[in-house]
Amino acid sequence: MAGFRARDMAAVGHRMVPHPAVTLALEFGAGQPIVNDASGRQQRGSLVAGLGIGFGGAVWVRGENVECVQVRLSPVVARAVLDVSPSDLDGSMVALDDLWGSEASRIREQLAAVSSWKDRFALTDALLLRRRESRSSSVDPEVAWAWHRIVAGRGLVRVDRLAAEVGWSRKRLWSRFRSQIGLQPKRAAKLVRFDHAAHRLAVGESPSRVAAESGYTDQSHLHRDVVAFTGVTPATVADEPWLAVDDIAWTSHPTPTRPLGS
Known part of the structure; x- marks a missing residue:
């Protein structure tokens, strides 16, 4: 919080x-x-x-x-x-x-x-x-496990592999995940991957390095994804106040507060 x-x-x-x-x-x-x-x-x-x-x-x-x-x-x-x-x-x-x-x-x-x-x-x-x-x-253990695997893997997971690991068909995992988590598994993985990449951009890492190490095919792929999620370029999103707060607020930092617009 x-x-x-x-x-x-x-x-x-x-x-x-x-x-x-x-x-x-x-x-x-x-x-x-x-x-x-x-x-x-x-x-x-x-x-x-x-x-x-x-x-x-x-x-x-x-x-x-x-x-x-x-x-x-x-x-x-x-x-x-x-x-x-x-x-x-x-x-x-x-x-x-x-x-x-x-x-x-x-x-x-x-x-x-x-x-x-x-x-x-x-x-x-x-x-x-x-x-x-x-x-x-109200979340199935298999769905919860799949969600945690997506987060732990920073979005770099395959839905069919997740389904195999929980013993479900791909269609069943897709349906249960969507109804209980709110996104389709593939969409959830893209969101988690974007979030990881955006925070690396916010701490000053270059787009080329972030793209190479975050599962994007190239820098253009990262650019398209960032624009799709935020409406702005990677250079602009790196300065967004919400991301600046995250470095303090969502970790074990001793003072998890930061004013916005003060």
């Missing part, structure tokens, strides 16, 4: 870079984040966003005096925690009030009442753990 504080990103906003996780945003500041997608849909306040949201650079976040805790959840546990299947989200977003009702308001008040990010993270962690423990997983 990560903490975000943005005084003013109303004019410029921030592009959401697709990520292989279901995103939960819990806002508690004086202002509300406003999220817009390419279809013209808009969400304000706390929300849940589907796996890989932001494809094509179509989703932007704006707002003033925004404070929120953002959590990235594996699609394997997302339904048990959030009360919505990743496949139902289908790369879109839904207001948390619509999913959790009054509980969404309570967590907002609790987050606003404490003064440190450490305490906010602890509150969020306890909330998610409580919800997870009170619900059973």
Whole structure:
């Protein structure tokens, strides 16, 4: 999880870079984040966003005096925690009030009442753990295993080999994976591969090296993939604020917070 504080990103906003996780945003500041997608849909306040949201650079976040805790959840546990299947989200977003009702308001008040990010993270962690423990997983063990293999292999896996390893037909794995994770296995692998490549670009590695070591046929292949996922070139995506935050927020760094637009 990560903490975000943005005084003013109303004019410029921030592009959401697709990520292989279901995103939960819990806002508690004086202002509300406003999220817009390419279809013209808009969400304000706390929300849940589907796996890989932001494809094509179509989703932007704006707002003033925004404070929120953002959590990235594996699609394997997302339904048990959030009360919505990743496949139902289908790369879109839904207001948390619509999913959790009054509980969404309570967590907002609790987050606003404490003064440190450490305490906010602890509150969020306890909330998610409580919800997870009170619900059973709806993901087949074979599907969960396949997802973890894709992530561990940084997207460089073959779907037919995964099916053989779990003892299923390719068609069965394809169908179960799509219905429970929210993406087809091949699409999930492409998203994971892109995510790995984008973060290597963000720390300053050259596109040629990233392409050669991330499973792309050449630099042009990497370029096409990055543009398809983000709407911008590899050189531009390397400077995206969401990726800059990841180096701090999604690792074991002792201070997992970073302001955006402060």
